[in-house]
Amino acid sequence: MSATAPLRTATAPPDPPSAPTAPKPDRRGGRPVWEEEPGPVGQGLKGVTLVTVCAAILGPLWVVVVTSLSDQKTITEAGGLVIVPKTITFRAxxxxxxxxxxxxxxxxxxxxxxxxxxxxxxxxxxxxxxxxxxxxxxxxxxxxxxxxxxxxxxxxxxxxxxxxxxxxxxxxxxxxxxxxxxxxxxxxxxxxxxxxxxxxxxxxxxxxxxxxxxxxxxxxxxxxxxxxxxxxxxxxxxxxxxxxxxxxxxxxxxxxxxxxxxxxxxxxxxxxxxxxxxxxxxxxxxxxxxxxxxxxxxxxxxxxxxxxxxxxxxxxxxxxxx
Missing domain, CATH: 1.10.3720.10 (MetI-like)
Structure with missing residues (x-):
């Protein structure tokens, strides 16, 4: 009398663990969480501030250098300090x-x-x-x-x-x-x-x-x-x-x-x-x-x-x- 082996039911393998989702890119460009992303107004104010500070620093230096390179006629016409150079001389x-x-x-x-x-x-x-x-x-x-x-x-x-x-x-x-x-x-x-x-x-x-x-x-x-x-x-x-x-x-x-x-x-x-x-x-x-x-x-x-x-x-x- 032959005995038949019990049939094994095929079962699907368990699903592999889901891979971790990649972190979403930081929209702030690496900024701290408490710092908001600057808007157009903020960027514009920063630019105006930088230009103003540079002008306040470089402006007097420009006047000093240009005046030192001017002749007596240019200084007299300017009434003192020269802003726009006309005649450049290194006599001084x-x-x-x-x-x-x-x-x-x-x-x-x-x-x-x-x-x-x-x-x-x-x-x-x-x-x-x-x-x-x-x-x-x-x-x-x-x-x-x-x-x-x-x-x-x-x-x-x-x-x-x-x-x-x-x-x-x-x-x-x-x-x-x-x-x-x-x-x-x-x-x-x-x-x-x-x-x-x-x-x-x-x-x-x-x-x-x-x-x-x-x-x-x-x-x-x-x-x-x-x-x-x-x-x-x-x-x-x-x-x-x-x-x-x-x-x-x-x-x-x-x-x-x-x-x-x-x-x-x-x-x-x-x-x-x-x-x-x-x-x-x-x-x-x-x-x-x-x-x-x-x-x-x-x-x-x-x-x-x-x-x-x-x-x-x-x-x-x-x-x-x-």
């Missing part, structure tokens, strides 16, 4: 840079800026690195002393007596040493140095590196952004400095460019050797004033674009994380 720049007072003052300003920035950066980096290392000698007393000097100062008269008492009167060092260190810049550098990975420093110490090698080979290369920003701050401060020169320098031959600019704009005194030329209208006095302003602006305008990219990383990162 030729007379200023012909080896006279302005040329000497420009060289002095450049040397003071270079030497002062180098000294300030060396002192600030060394101080900030020492304060950023936990357990360093007298870490907290030195930090508190710096913070106190940041909010309280002795005043102008004690500072003047100190500078003259140590023999800096009528010396180029009077424009460098009294303002060589900024506590704010030290704190920014310290905050950035503290963000250096401890593992890198520990591994360098295991390999036998000392503090100088760690600073020069590890910490400073990783802090190029903040060092560039702080160096720019110091350089602009030295280049724009005139107050120390006014109260400490009696010899007009040692004046920086900013003091010459002050004499021209505020006191209406022509540079030495150009009084007769301005009086006889061989060189317009207003054009000379504007030309000195342009010479004072050129270094800052030339250096700033190369350092601008480091501002966010150099200032905000160090300040927030520190």
């Amino acid at each position: 720049y030729q007379e200023l840079l012909s080896g006279g007072t302005v040329t000497r003052a420009t060289v002095i300003s450049l040397l003071v800026t270079l030497v002062g920035t180098a000294i300030s950066m060396a002192v600030s980096i060394l101080c900030a690195y020492g304060l950023s290392r936990p357990g360093s000698l007298l870490h907290r007393p030195i930090l508190m002393t710096l913070l106190v000097t940041m909010f309280f100062s002795a005043g102008l008269i004690p500072t003047y007596l100190l500078v003259t008492g140590i023999g800096l009167q009528d010396s180029y060092w009077a424009m460098i040493l009294p303002s060589a260190v900024s506590v704010f810049n030290i704190l920014v550098l310290r905050a950035f140095f503290m963000n250096t990975a401890p593992e890198l420093i520990d591994s360098a110490r295991i390999d036998g590196a000392g503090e100088w090698r760690i600073l020069l080979r590890i910490v400073m290369p990783l802090s190029k952004a903040v060092i560039a920003v702080i160096a720019l701050f110091y350089a602009v401060g030295y280049w724009s400095q005139w107050f120390n020169a006014m109260i400490y320098l009696n010899d007009a031959g040692k004046w920086p460019l900013q003091m010459i600019l002050r004499q021209l704009v505020i006191k209406q005194e022509a540079p030495q050797g150009m009084s007769q030329m301005i009086a006889t209208q061989q060189v317009p006095g207003l054009a000379v004033q504007m030309a000195v302003m342009v010479l004072a602006l050129i270094p800052v305008v030339a250096v700033y674009p190369f350092v601008q990219k480091h501002f966010t990383k150099g200032m905000l990162t160090g300040a927030i994380k520190g």
Whole structure:
């Protein structure tokens, strides 16, 4: 008797799990959820605002440059400052840079800026690195002393007596040493140095590196952004400095460019050797004033674009994380 095997009913395989649906593209273009997509009115207002700000910044610069390149007839017809150039002449720049007072003052300003920035950066980096290392000698007393000097100062008269008492009167060092260190810049550098990975420093110490090698080979290369920003701050401060020169320098031959600019704009005194030329209208006095302003602006305008990219990383990162 043959037995028949029971028939198996074919069953359909279970449906595979449904694949996750792809997320819908963000219509806001990556904007935060709380920020609405700008409409035509918002975009238009932003454009108008940017154009207005650019015009407010570039407009006066344009007037200064054009006036410095104008002759006496154009300045007289314009009634002063020139907006639309008619005749372009470089006579004012030729007379200023012909080896006279302005040329000497420009060289002095450049040397003071270079030497002062180098000294300030060396002192600030060394101080900030020492304060950023936990357990360093007298870490907290030195930090508190710096913070106190940041909010309280002795005043102008004690500072003047100190500078003259140590023999800096009528010396180029009077424009460098009294303002060589900024506590704010030290704190920014310290905050950035503290963000250096401890593992890198520990591994360098295991390999036998000392503090100088760690600073020069590890910490400073990783802090190029903040060092560039702080160096720019110091350089602009030295280049724009005139107050120390006014109260400490009696010899007009040692004046920086900013003091010459002050004499021209505020006191209406022509540079030495150009009084007769301005009086006889061989060189317009207003054009000379504007030309000195342009010479004072050129270094800052030339250096700033190369350092601008480091501002966010150099200032905000160090300040927030520190």
